[in-house]
Amino acid sequence: LLALVAPGQRARLAGLTALWVTVSFWSGTALYFFVYFVFQERGWTARDLQWLTLGTIPAGFAGYGLAGWLMDRVGRRTAAVGYLVVGAAMTAVCFQSQSRWVIAAGYWALIGLGGVWTVAATLTAELYPTQLRAAALGLTNHLLGRIGLVLGPLATGWLAARLGSTGDAVTWLALANLLCVPLVLGLVPETRGTDLSAVAD
Numbered sequence: 001l002l003a004l005v006a007p008g009q010r011a012r013l014a015g016l017t018a019l020w021v022t023v024s025f026w027s028g029t030a031l032y033f034f035v036y037f038v039f040q041e042r043g044w045t046a047r048d049l050q051w052l053t054l055g056t057i058p059a060g061f062a063g064y065g066l067a068g069w070l071m072d073r074v075g076r077r078t079a080a081v082g083y084l085v086v087g088a089a090m091t092a093v094c095f096q097s098q099s100r101w102v103i104a105a106g107y108w109a110l111i112g113l114g115g116v117w118t119v120a121a122t123l124t125a126e127l128y129p130t131q132l133r134a135a136a137l138g139l140t141n142h143l144l145g146r147i148g149l150v151l152g153p154l155a156t157g158w159l160a161a162r163l164g165s166t167g168d169a170v171t172w173l174a175l176a177n178l179l180c181v182p183l184v185l186g187l188v189p190e191t192r193g194t195d196l197s198a199v200a201d
Helices: 010-031 034-041 046-073 075-097 100-126 130-144 145-161 165-172 176-187
Strands: none
Touching: 010 075, 010 100, 010 130, 010 165, 010 176, 034 046, 034 100, 034 165, 046 075, 046 100, 075 100, 075 145, 075 165, 075 176, 130 145, 145 165
């Protein structure tokens, strides 16, 4: 912990933690509330969900694969920013649409955009030497970052009660992705092309 918060390390730790909290927060709203949303506000039934699952696995593979491709071509930070921005936009598409096909396409896109977890994990691994790598991931993601998974559902329930709509609440809360963009760009160094064996102490 002392090494992770030492001078010269604090900014990247703060940036990575903000990224992980945001990714978890977004997942805890857009992904966790989808079924409740379509049942309560769009009149879907369990039968409607049967065919929906046919697209989730291909979308997931495509989104995670695209994350790797993007990271190698445009950089880790740009990929993270892209996934955050598109994630906010597709959340609005999914949770504001009335069309079943648009909602389904939006949900498949959200599943694919889960590839942002891979981007965040890659950045965390490449920013720290071997002896700090596991501790950095444990602190930024598994300890502090997962707070987003707690706050996301709490915020959604609270805001939905006041707006009278889960869809509207999730859409507004997805804007947290955009708030994270300047933190990633300002605090997290680019790591594309990093030789992990050469990361300095």
